[in-house]
Amino acid sequence: MTTTQNIKSRFPDLNFVKPLPVEAHPRYKPFAVKFNPEHVVLKKGHEKEPGRKQMLVDCIVDRDTPVPLRDGLHVYADIYRPASSDDGKVPVVICWSPYGKSSISIDGMFHRSGVPRDWTSGYETFEGLDPADWCRRGYAVVNVDARGAQFSEGTFFFWGDQEAEDIYDTIDYLSKQSWCNGSVCMGGNSYLAKAQVSFAARQSHPALKALAPWEGFTDIYRQLLRRGGFAMHNTFMAKYQWGVAGNHEVEDMAQMVKTHPLFDEYWAGKSDDVEKIDVPLYLLGSFANPFHAYGSFDTFRRAGSVKKWMRVHANFEWYEMYERSSNDDLQRFFDRYCKGIMNGWEEDTPPLRLSLHGCGSVPNIVERPAIGFPLRRQxxxxxxxxxxxxxxxxxxxxxxxxxxxxxxxxxxxxxxxxxxxxxxxxxxxxxxxxxxxxxxxxxxxxxxxxxxxxxxxxxxxxxxxxxxxxxxxxxxxxxxxxxxxxxxxxxxxxxxxxxxxxxxxxxxxxxxxxxxxxxxxxxxxxxxxxxxxxxxxxxxxxxxxxxxxxxxxxxxxxxxxxxxxxxxxxxxxxxxxxxxxxxxxxxxxxxxxxxxx
Known part of the structure; x- marks a missing residue:
């Protein structure tokens, strides 16, 4: 029995909805997204659109690359890597997402959440790392459409055992590619952060060297859909799952909010035992984030990783995702564990950097060093x-x-x-x-x-x-x-x-x-x-x-x-x-x- 079959047999009342295909979905239709396997080189200086971030090095792109899964299905990935990786191998950063490999973006958010247009290339997946930036930093960025999303095959599940299994298979496949140095890490905000934590709480792979869950959840029941035990954000959830485009079926979690009001085996399957995580972690958090503040601190407090750091910033997550100094800091972390560079990360980086908000009346405190949370001096x-x-x-x-x-x-x-x-x-x-x-x-x-x-x-x-x-x-x-x-x-x-x-x-x-x-x-x-x-x-x-x-x-x-x-x-x-x-x-x-x- 496959994991998908097992989930369906355990929860016979679990409903599934038929998503709109990519070409008909109003969220993706403007981008003219098509299944298009191809191998291309984007030369240094290339820009997807006027005013976008340019490619900073020659970049090889393998679009809609099939990644084999153990049940015989495939997920599809866009692989961006520096052209120099044909001669010198590089680590992989996986951005695991349901949003499409390079279509929807922060362009639709108010004032682009403060992110200037030329900070992003347009090749980044929503809430993921930008290939134009990270190929220059010596990494391959792999944007993966989760099972059932876009053109990836199978049933789309929101986190849990099936997704963890798929991430394991993807790590295994990418770590063995001729251009990869054998080291894999993961990065991204929100869903992409939850996917990292969810995987590491369930499985481990020797090629996975580091995780950067920049603001996510650890418990969908308590932290999003039934906060305090009563229904909340269900309108959000209905719109959210409708936003998944694909050719198969999507788990109807909005319905489960109504039919499973108490925390039970179903919700436990989407809750993360973060004590089991044992890989280095660089967490991002913010008191300004009403979705992820609890989950980010919960991961930092309880994760079993001996090597874990958290930076609590004073902005919203989308701004931090593309801000230059934030990415410089993340590179030091990745370089230490994915390239083995002894760059002083462990010696120089406080376990916790804490920002407090003045709400405009007094100056913010920005990234003050601390040790643990709650603070010992409180x-x-x-x-x-x-x-x-x-x-x-x-x-x-x-x-x-x-x-x-x-x-x-x-x-x-x-x-x-x-x-x-x-x-x-x-x-x-x-x-x-x-x-x-x-x-x-x-x-x-x-x-x-x-x-x-x-x-x-x-x-x-x-x-x-x-x-x-x-x-x-x-x-x-x-x-x-x-x-x-x-x-x-x-x-x-x-x-x-x-x-x-x-x-x-x-x-x-x-x-x-x-x-x-x-x-x-x-x-x-x-x-x-x-x-x-x-x-x-x-x-x-x-x-x-x-x-x-x-x-x-x-x-x-x-x-x-x-x-x-x-x-x-x-x-x-x-x-x-x-x-x-x-x-x-x-x-x-x-x-x-x-x-x-």
Whole structure:
């Protein structure tokens, strides 16, 4: 039985959708993508389009190269390598993707996410390394269409065992090519990062020397589709899987979000035991990334690799992917492990480089060296909610009080609590809240919390995620463009699934298995412990934090939606937050410093 057959037999209710072929898909049709196996040489100075990055060395391209898989099918790859590799062998960088080998790009993103047009050649796969740059650096870049994507054969699965198996076969094939020095690495953002982590958590290959998962997931259930145990981003998921073009079938994960609401064997198959990873890692992360912040730090914290580094930058991932100094840094890492160059990488590079956001009011802290995360020097400070005054305080409130908000609907109100800092303050790590909550009309509550930075007058502050010449007011309110603040999520009935054996080193991470639910009695007051996603902010004296509590996603829409959608929560009626007396509702902040170093 093949791995595909095994997956289908294990999950008989798993649905598949028929994707549009490449030539008919509106996302790919403008690029006139065709199956075109050919061997060509792109000479130094060649440019795909006017204004694009030129080829910096003579480059050999083998388009739509068939890569054999163990079940007799093939995936197809575009192989870019320096012409000099006919005489001097080079390492391979695999960019494993469902997006097409060189079609869709960041051209469609607002202001190209700050990336000037001449920074990219147009031959890069979306969120992958640019061959024009990396062939000059002495690497072959291999853009692979995942199984079932574009013209690759078979059923497309989102990560998991089948994709890991296919990546193993691809590594094996490429490492044996006459122009390859036997060393293979992988690189890329988002899906491409998740593919790397997913593979290394399941399999290993002696030719794989290094991974560069620049912002990804480790757990699709908890970090994307059912954050806190309730459905989220399903509109995104439906559009996302529709975006896969091909000739076969695509796993209908959007349907599984609905039919498999609890974490079970299906979702476990897409969750990564990163403790099993044993290859050198260069991770990228950002507190500004609402998709990948949790997964990036989770990989860094738990990966079994002895040699692992993480750089937390102050921009959005697409900008960092093509910025010159970022690629110079990545080359040092790859050179050390794929070429065996003793370049001082291990001696010179801090285990962690941390950037904190000032949201325009104070300067960002950019890539300050650190050792581990959570930070060893942090101090946990507890602030107690006061529902009557809508404030936070360092001491518990004696008097009981409550405040309420509508639980359902994107226009529903939120309960808000203000905290001001009397002095310069740095916060970096995992914030956590305990909320005593009730709902008279229903037996469950979907709860979302968010921390927003505010100025001295209480106005909300935002950060811009990349260099942009436009006024902040002209930058769209999208998660990819602006930093708003970390969120945390929990369905009240999921609180019974708390796993006390798993947490961050400081105890701030509250981890839920989400494998069972227990409804609450309407009107009963229950404690809910919620960890917010990692955060890093700096505050001037007089600035502060606004703690928001609502029943729906509180940040901006995703890039694939770009407008608010009907809330996918199951809330009914009003949600009450109880504070004071026996109700110790509080916010615990990881304070890293009270003065600027």
């Amino acid at each position: 101090r946990l400070e507890t602030y107690y909610l006061d529902a009557a005054a809508k404030t936070l305080h360092t001491s518990p409130r004696d008097n009981e009080s409550s405040v309420h908000h509508e639980g359902h609907g994107l226009e529903a109100s939120t309960s808000e609590f203000v905290l001001k800092f009397n002095e310069y303050t740095e916060i970096a790590g995992y914030a956590k809240v305990r909320l005593w909550m009730s709902c008279k009309e229903h037996d469950d509550m979907d709860v979302v919390v968010q921390l927003r930075k505010i100025d001295g007058s209480g106005n909300l502050l935002e950060g811009i995620n990349f260099p942009c010449p436009l006024p902040d007011s002209e930058v769209p309110d999208a998660e990819t463009s602006k930093l708003f603040g970390p969120q945390g999520f929990l369905r009240a009935s999921s609180s019974v699934s708390r796993d006390p054996t798993r947490s961050s080193s400081d105890g701030q991470e509250v981890y839920y298995r989400h494998d069972r639910e227990e409804k609450i009695e309407p009107g009963s007051i229950v404690p809910l412990d919620i960890t917010l996603w990692p955060m890093g902010m700096v505050f001037a004296a007089g600035e502060g934090i606004l703690l928001r509590v609502g029943g729906h996603f509180l940040s901006a829409p995703s890039v694939l939606v770009m407008k608010p959608q009907e809330s996918e929560d199951e809330n009914v009626g009003q949600h009450y937050i109880h504070t004071g007396g026996k109700y110790d509702s509080c916010l615990i902040l990881p304070v890293a410093a009270r003065s600027r170093a």
